Amino acid sequence: MSTPVAITGIGQTRYAAKRDDLSMPGLVREAAKRALDDAGVDWSDIDAVVLGKAPDMFEGVVQPELFLAGALGAVGKPMMRVHTAGSVGGSTAVVASHLISSGVHKRILTVAWEKQSESNAMWALSQRFPFAPPTTAGAGGYFAPIIRAYMRRTDAPEHIGWQVAVKDRQNAALNPLAHLQIPDISLEKVQASPMLWDPIRYLETCPSSDGACAMVMSCEDDGHKDAAWVHGTAMRSEPMLFAGRDEVSPQAGKDCARDAYAEAGITPADIDCAELYVPFSWYEPMWLENVGLAESGWRAVDEGRTALGGDLPINMSGGVLSSNPIGASGMIRFAEAALQVRGRAGAHQVDGAKLALGHAYGGGSQFFSMWIVGSERPS
Amino acid sequence: MSDDPVTRFKAPVRLDYTVTAGSVTADFLREILKGRLVGRRCPDCRCVYLPPRSACPTCGVITTEQIEVGPNGTVTTFSVIRFPFEGQVLEPPYACAHVLVDGTDTPLLHIVGNCDVDDMRMGMRVRAVWAEELKPTLASVRYFEPNGEPDVTYDSFSGHV
């Protein structure tokens, strides 16, 4: 990478089932303005805007970057719209960072968002398409058999999923922006919640949220002593269906992690904490193994290593399990990783975090994006 | 006139599409009308895809050879759907499953019926149950049901979950 990339501003909206108080432009602007204020720059200081979100059918607006150009101060500037399914928030941040690392631009505003309350996400994801079998039941129906395969392969006990569900909601209670606030969450409560897509219980699933996340990236620290620095980025994809495909631990995820560590010049053991894209509780142990952070993901969970006070904290913000504006969920992971190494994560801060991993995935576990951010400028 | 703020308005979107199947899927659907499951084989890696793929997802070459597969298969993994939603074919609870149809190399996501959901197992042997009236859609296979054969071992399909 030629030019180092600094993350100098981070802005997030409050996440909620319905942000009826804001229009779509209002939502993206709330996050963008907070990121600009955090960076101490103005709209005119921005060279280009990179926007990401998941399918347009979630809001019923085709290529919404067009009508959002004004709200994001992009008029008269380059503007891009990235869409890589659920990984899009991460991919958007990667594309934005490359616009700086490449020397094309000096300062970028990147925003990812979703206003799921504008339409029905379940409908948008489960559309009856001619010629297809009528089995799809939203994302849960797709991922539940894969979770069962993980449990079978690793002999993981059933309570691992409950533990993750509890831990992430306890973390969310420390994050005032998080959508789900369930302060009395407990293993019993998760266990007693309805079984939806066996083996996935209701409290092991993510919510549907409205929200936006934004970052300002710059080729300089712009005077910010606490800027986060991009140390490595990666995107990898593989087809949804092919013979012998390992859907439990996809090769694309492994390769993506390997690329990111290599660009950062580190090993997984150097990572202090990570924000992984976990829409169903079981994906925490699955991704821990996939990205090389733990040999046995479920044992790491079982031993409490991934809790906020553990030696490998995961999803300190509460994760996707607590806030899920789909198109933004990946960027929230990336931004929360950056907040950690800036020491700006508030009540869910990991003491002394120097290197953090942000992770996102999408499609049928096909599209992966990651970045590694650090408190020090890369050498 | 009300002074209440406007927070929502309905903007219904209706778009009509005439979807074309493409020649590869059209061939597949013609066979469905005859009650046959026909996949496609990649000329390079020799893998058989069901539903057929026009191009091999790993080799990136056009598939040409058609090959009849099934009607039996193996449940490699599954989920029990326990809540109602719009457009369901069966009453919940019912199972959706990855069915590795005999003669293919990729599991097909489909429904398992005529089976107590608490009896669902990885490795269970099943067969396709066809609808009374066959239409050019994979839904003409209403579901898969247990075929009475003994379960197969996990190791025999663990690479195709």
Next chain:
Amino acid sequence: MRPVYVAGFAELPHLLQDNLLDEPEMVQRVTAAALADAGLGRDDVGFTCSGSNDYVMGRPFSFATALDGLGAWPPIRESHVEMDGAWALYEAWVRLQHGDVDVALAYGFGKSSLGSVEAVRTLELDPYSLAPLGIGPLPLAALQARALLDAGLATEADFAAVVERSRRDGNRNHTAPMTEAMSAAHALTLPYISSPLRGHDGPVRTDGAAAIVLSTEPVGPRIAGISHCIDAHQPGFRDLTVSRSIATAAAAAGGTSGVDVVELHVEYSSQEGIVLRALGLDSSVSVSPSGGALVANTPMVAGLCRIGHAANAVRGGAKRALAHATSGPLLQHNLICILEPA
């Protein structure tokens, strides 16, 4: 900037309705052809980026299905824009600047025949104030054309001349659909469909795909400059007779001095003059020798094709060819790519 070259280009024939090829097969065929044109294999590609639109294809994640056509195994470094493939090429160019890969593949695909592109494009308008009015791209283009006539910047005969030339050139381009030859004089006798525009002033909407291979090796036309810029969305917020974003993007791409060929992503004949004026060029340059997007308008592909045809022009002897791609209502968002001999 690291020099980047167009190593290969391919497009499928733009068909009024392609019933034979599904998305993976379209992508397989066009990317294989572009790689063959470049003399490269799939394994040489370090980064892949595509452009497509879910609403055009009628389903979410249409790009995920199309990935099957790439043979994305072992897993590839890949991204997607919900934009014309020209912006996918831009992202690929940026990735080559990032420096970790040397060959990149950009492609786009789309089918007009599945639904109504007019209806889909109506949904790209501001959902609060414009889309509910149901005013589609054609009436909007007619408003713009009217503004041009009222400002004395064009005549209906100018629009007709663009139609005559586009059809004549398109009928010489084997990838464009055959259209009825039409003299400007005859075109002017045909009825309005949204005055002052007539039916032939709008695009021939097609199905198709295109792919371009970029390389850091000097094996084809060099990208001398590439940039893009977006204008205000609301038609009422801008002077419809000019395009500031095209002028800005062209300047950022190195300016138009010495340009001898332009390939313009013009969807309505009335817009050609706006684009040329914004570029500071006139009809003394060769304009859209492929026939342009007026006669082969495949959504999410037409812009990328302009870059491909501009590269072909350089391969054919042009000294400095300019490609233009557009997105959004009334030329809202524009990309300019300038190509020169390696």
